[in-house]
Amino acid sequence: MSKTSITYLEAIRLAQQKALAEDPRVFIYGQDIGGFGGAFKATKNLAKEFPGRVLDAPISEDAMVGLAIGAAVEGMRPIVEMQFADFSTCGFNQIVNQAATLHYRTGTPCPIVVRLPSGGTPGSGPFHSQSMEAIYAHYPGIVVMTPATVEDAYTMLLEAVALDDPVIFCEHKFLYYHLKAEKLPGEALPFGKARITRPGRDATVVAYGAMVHEAVAAAEELSHDGYDIEVVDLRTVRPIDTDTILASVARTGRLLVVGESWPWGGVAAEVISRVATEGFGLLDAPPQRLNAKETPVPYHPALWGTHRPTASSVANSLRQLLEL
Amino acid sequence: MSKTSITYLEAIRLAQQKALAEDPRVFIYGQDIGGFGGAFKATKNLAKEFPGRVLDAPISEDAMVGLAIGAAVEGMRPIVEMQFADFSTCGFNQIVNQAATLHYRTGTPCPIVVRLPSGGTPGSGPFHSQSMEAIYAHYPGIVVMTPATVEDAYTMLLEAVALDDPVIFCEHKFLYYHLKAEKLPGEALPFGKARITRPGRDATVVAYGAMVHEAVAAAEELSHDGYDIEVVDLRTVRPIDTDTILASVARTGRLLVVGESWPWGGVAAEVISRVATEGFGLLDAPPQRLNAKETPVPYHPALWGTHRPTASSVANSLRQLLEL
Amino acid sequence: MTKSSTAAPEAKGAKGGKKKTAPSAPKGKGTVGTPGATVSKELARRAYRSMLEARLLEEKLAALYRSGKIVGGVFLGRGQEALSVALGVHLRRGDVYAPLIRDQAGRLAFGDTILDTLRTYLGSSLGSMRGRDGNIHRGRPSEGYHAMISHLGAMVSTVCGGLMAKRFRGETGAVGATCIGEGGTSTGSFHEGMNMAAVEKLPLVVVVANNQFSYSTPNDRQFACGDLMARAEGYGVTGRRAVGNDLVDCLAVLGEAVAAARAGKGPQLVVADLLRLVGHGEHDDASYIPSALKKSPLGRDCLEIARESLLEHEWLTAKEAADWHAAVEKEVEETASKVLREPAPDPSEEDWNAFSALGRNGEEAR
Amino acid sequence: MTKSSTAAPEAKGAKGGKKKTAPSAPKGKGTVGTPGATVSKELARRAYRSMLEARLLEEKLAALYRSGKIVGGVFLGRGQEALSVALGVHLRRGDVYAPLIRDQAGRLAFGDTILDTLRTYLGSSLGSMRGRDGNIHRGRPSEGYHAMISHLGAMVSTVCGGLMAKRFRGETGAVGATCIGEGGTSTGSFHEGMNMAAVEKLPLVVVVANNQFSYSTPNDRQFACGDLMARAEGYGVTGRRAVGNDLVDCLAVLGEAVAAARAGKGPQLVVADLLRLVGHGEHDDASYIPSALKKSPLGRDCLEIARESLLEHEWLTAKEAADWHAAVEKEVEETASKVLREPAPDPSEEDWNAFSALGRNGEEAR
Ligand SMILES: Cc1ncc(C[n+]2csc(CCOP(=O)(O)OP(=O)(O)O)c2C)c(N)n1
Ligand SMILES: Cc1ncc(C[n+]2csc(CCOP(=O)(O)OP(=O)(O)O)c2C)c(N)n1
Ligand SMILES: [Mg+2]
Ligand SMILES: [Mg+2]
Secondary structure, three states: OOOOOEEHHHHHHHHHHHHHHHOOOEEEEEOOOOOOOOOOOOOOOHHHHOOOOEEEOOOOHHHHHHHHHHHHHOOOEEEEEOOOHHHHHHHHHHHHHHHHHHHHHHOOOOOOEEEEEEOOOOOOOOOOOOOOHHHHHOOOOOEEEOOOOHHHHHHHHHHHHHOOOOEEEEEEOOHHHHOEEOOOOOOOOOOOOOEEEEOOOOEEEEEOOOHHHHHHHHHHHHHOOOOOEEEEEOOEEEOOOHHHHHHHHHHHOOEEEEOOOOOOOOHHHHHHHHHHHHOHHHOOOOOEEEOOOOOOOOOOHHHHHHHOOOHHHHHHHHHHHHHO | OOOOOEEHHHHHHHHHHHHHHHOOOEEEEEOOOOOOOOOOOOOOOHHHHOOOOEEEOOOOHHHHHHHHHHHHHOOOEEEEEOOOHHHHHHHHHHHHHHHHHHHHHHOOOOOOEEEEEEOOOOOOOOOOOOOOHHHHHOOOOOEEEOOOOHHHHHHHHHHHHHOOOOEEEEEEOOHHHHOEEOOOOOOOOOOOOOEEEEOOOOEEEEEOOOHHHHHHHHHHHHHOOOOOEEEEEOOEEEOOOHHHHHHHHHHHOOEEEEOOOOOOOOHHHHHHHHHHHHOHHHOOOOOEEEOOOOOOOOOOHHHHHHHOOOHHHHHHHHHHHHHO | OOHHHOOOOOOEOOOOOOOOOOOOOOOOOOOEOOOOOOEOHHHHHHHHHHHHHHHHHHHHHHHHHHOOOOOOOOOOOOOOHHHHHHHHOOOOOOOEEEOOOOOHHHHHHHOOOHHHHHHHHHOOOOOOOOOOOOOOOOOEHHHOEOOOOOOOOHHHHHHHHHHHHHHHOOOOOOOEEEEEEOHHHHOHHHHHHHHHHHHHOOOEEEEEEEOOEEOOEEHHHOOOOOOOOHHHHHHOOEEEEEEOOOHHHHHHHHHHHHHHHHOOOOOEEEEEEOOOOOOOOOOOOOOOOOHHHHHOHHHOOHHHHHHHHHHHOOOOOHHHHHHHHHHHHHHHHHHHHHHHOOOOOOHHHOOOOOOOOOOOOOOOOO | OOHHHOOOOOOEOOOOOOOOOOOOOOOOOOOEOOOOOOEOHHHHHHHHHHHHHHHHHHHHHHHHHHOOOOOOOOOOOOOOHHHHHHHHHHOOOOOEEEOOOOOHHHHHHHOOOHHHHHHHHHOOOOOOOOOOOOOOOOOEHHHOEOOOOOOOOHHHHHHHHHHHHHHHOOOOOOOEEEEEEOHHHHOHHHHHHHHHHHHHOOOEEEEEEEOOEEOOEEHHHOOOOOOOOHHHHHHOOEEEEEEOOOHHHHHHHHHHHHHHHHOOOOOEEEEEEOOOOOOOOOOOOOOOOOHHHHHOHHHOOHHHHHHHHHHHOOOOOHHHHHHHHHHHHHHHHHHHHHHHOOOOOOHHHOOOOOOOOOOOOOOOOO
């Protein structure tokens, strides 16, 4: 990696910088995001660079989202930073009952972006590790993005700001510092399009966010056994790019869906449900899913490492799938 | 129906009366539930009958649930009435982050019941019609009940109070007055067990809550065409009685799941995902789902009647399924 | 209006002296008002007209509900028109207004119409909500007229957002306004919104209509401070008190509040005691409201008090009052007949799409 | 302690006179205190001991964090021990206590141990949280010691619930207590919980530790009332002020507050100004805190002030102070070495079951 390489976190910062620079309607609102630059430094220096447009909020998630909605109605393009995805539960009502319904009810669009630093990291425990994509994706009217790469973190955040609908932007904390790219992309996949991260022909793994990397590592592992695994990165989980998934399953005949969140009603359940209903005939074996274990996200790194799917548990699931 | 017949709503009232009478640890907390007897009269006369144990709450859903949790920790068995399921979004954080995690984190059980008057009725609109079972069922640690009959409304509410885990009790407003029974049951199905409401051999419809009755009506309609449709009533959606569903699909080979809530990550998605992964070989045709349309619940009765699945749309889906 | 019913001083968190509950008997002619606020004949007439429209329109809504033409809840503002209209009538184009349940009068004063109200309640496809939402959940957000969601307290921060947008764009002189019942002050949303408005020193006016009950729940089960004016100091905002069923007092106090907000003096909390003279909704007989309270000064009908005031001030003649009544009644009746013949929304024509940007079936990426 | 630093009067919503920020220089011997509250030698010694334990334990936690032994956040209470301990030491078995982030001292005074703190931070399978949750998120709820969730404000209503349970059972004399930072008062949960406690007139003590910053956010971006004591009147609860870094004052004021709650006088809100002498967490250098503030009386270390007070009162000798320091240091070191050798939780032994009643795999109905 060169010294000038860009992290996933920096890509998010740069996307916000670009959005602020290019669109006077954009402002950012969140706790400690001003002079301090945010708990993760995703807004570092932005308050200085864009005076009065990167504002510290009180500890009031409900009102933070409410403020964003009201500003969006008046033509602004607010970005709200939740300090952790887990605290968005306190802004839940405004998101699902006001932002999600506004356009349907009144015809007025609600272009807000709510950034959710999501997902587990070691030692973060039950309240600083959650993945809430399935909760928000249940509600019609909300777009839910889950970028897995530095490039996507950048382009999709810009896309989110440009979109006329409320966007829940699940940026993955585990990827913040680990993931790096040499430069920012000029181009992006179209909105809502999944990516074939790794082509293959023996089985399809559908994943998103941090799980894409576990899936790729598992695929590498299985390549030593002669298997050729395709990895599909959903990129957005609402909408879901069913066509790309079905086309992949048509090629491979086997499907494993991996989600970092809990199974009940999660992304994996939704993807499997779509493939079972729309692509039943494409399946050579029962589709499978692998999710987090059914408890709150545990604190101790050893428990956490078992709670979430990993390259090795994905590889195990794949081996089982290939034998079905 | 005899004059003395018992409505679904009255069954809920009687279950609470019995719980209060038999267990001094039980109390009820909610807006307007005291002297007024509740917005739907589900606690009518109970404040008078049990002085000091049926208490009016301020308009503070978060604190209402928090209070229940704290009381449960100290050994009580609180029942919280939300005025409408839709307002539980304001108590969401306490439910999913405190109640759901308490036992796992600390070993202390959290036996609270949160009653959610749920589901659509004509003219109720986006904020008085919601079905939130999928949202709560996503979280490990929460039991979600969705009674479809007068008898179940009664026995399951008592079961909920007896259970050591937090229970989200989705009582269906559409059934409140329409549904009647001659008497209350002495016995109940075991906790978490689904019911074969109507046996059949050509296809299985899995439903819950108000949708059970739409499914039964659709099955009746199809019986005129010579089809014999099995209807499975889930009763609780977390846990889901996968065994009963699989056994039914083993008999019929065809599956339709009906949910009044939105499709993305809903009960139908979860059921189909389970059957596809665990009972793939039992299916003679792709499993199908039928849910509400992908908008907020509309106000006008004509829109509402199309938004939700009905006997006729279930029948249509079944006809399509039978031809697959 | 006598001087003794003068609004609270503008000092932050002003105590507002003793509670003002008894409607003052208005006296004198021409413009009246408290220092810093005046009530003109013109304003009072406009306000009274909107009150009258609201009253007669709501009577029609109740009748339509009883005859089964309106399906769903009907929540009326009878008895609260004076306070409601006093806010609406002081607002102007470019302001942001999020009325609540009992604000039919304020809505009409702000520019909503009898026609759109009826269309929304009856679910006409020609109404602003096109049958998708109904009754009090209506508005035209893009015109600064927010469509409340049911969750109480939620609109406070939303209005803040509208005001922030104007601040970002350098627009000055606009105010934001919303109402809430005393019960709604118990919500976390209300608290967060008030605190945020205070931190940002936004030109926000929040009117608390303390009608002594939240649905059936009396105030002693809702809050313990006795007087919600005491909350103003805790937020660091200006508190003012109005006599809730006295139009002239409400106009004066809201006039001051709106003017102070417009002048950059930060959020204004107005608290007024009153009584709703009707059930929580039309399904409710309000039998929990003690008749002694109904017979107290709080229970006096604000519309009657307003009419008397205007007559006494010679701002309105008895003939005009009667003519207005007849004209409004006619308009309401004619509009209702018209709307009853309008098309209901057609489910097969709906796009069933909650997304704005993604188009019909656009949710699926193709 | 001089009389001028006397706690606020007990009147509801008392203004508490002028802000008390400068630590008072304690004087005299024997028992001291404000009217209605006394601070005994015994109590002061116990409190000081817990402060010392908290301080030295937290220094060890910071060292373990720096050496990578503790994974995840470490949030310390340095500079806030006096206020924290003053609450914890006034509580007793049967009370309900929900400490927050910076309450290591109060926790130890209430009965938590150095051992369990280290076990929880280090994720030992022998700790009360068994590695499932960590650091400040620990407790033994069934013993009245709640395990906070991260979401600020949430514990206020939870403690109310514990008190309601006691009321239902006819148990009297217990109090409930929780702490919150000034930033946490902006949450809807805090508001709803305070209001609910006031409506139910619960024996609840809520201590607001106003350390001038919520993470990096200064108070002028958090609230606008200048003085959070002003909130007491709006809730209809008793407000009191303590000098946050003066142990003797904190003990006196909290003593009064807890006694008043125990005596059935309803919720008590205690507000104290202070400064955290450490980052928000150990990852944070707190460079946003102006050094002028750090050098102001607010920045004086409460542990030093406490030691001086106790020496001056002759409640503690210099020799004892040194002995205690050495003993605590030894206990912390020994305990840490012991815990570092304890078994981590074994994922394969976990039942991975969030349900209480449903048993292993019990979620699936069979
Ligand atoms: C968050 C929330 N909880 C519950 C309700 C149900 N609800 C609707 S109106 C009402 C009473 C409101 O009382 P108040 O605020 O005093 O207004 P009023 O009806 O007296 O005008 C309640 C509890 C709601 N709309 N929002
Ligand atoms: C509802 C919620 N939002 C955000 C956070 C993240 N957070 C943790 S501590 C903190 C600052 C708290 O400030 P304050 O209440 O003043 O306490 P202090 O840290 O100063 O002791 C924040 C924003 C949280 N814990 N809960
Ligand atoms: Mg009211
Ligand atoms: Mg602080």
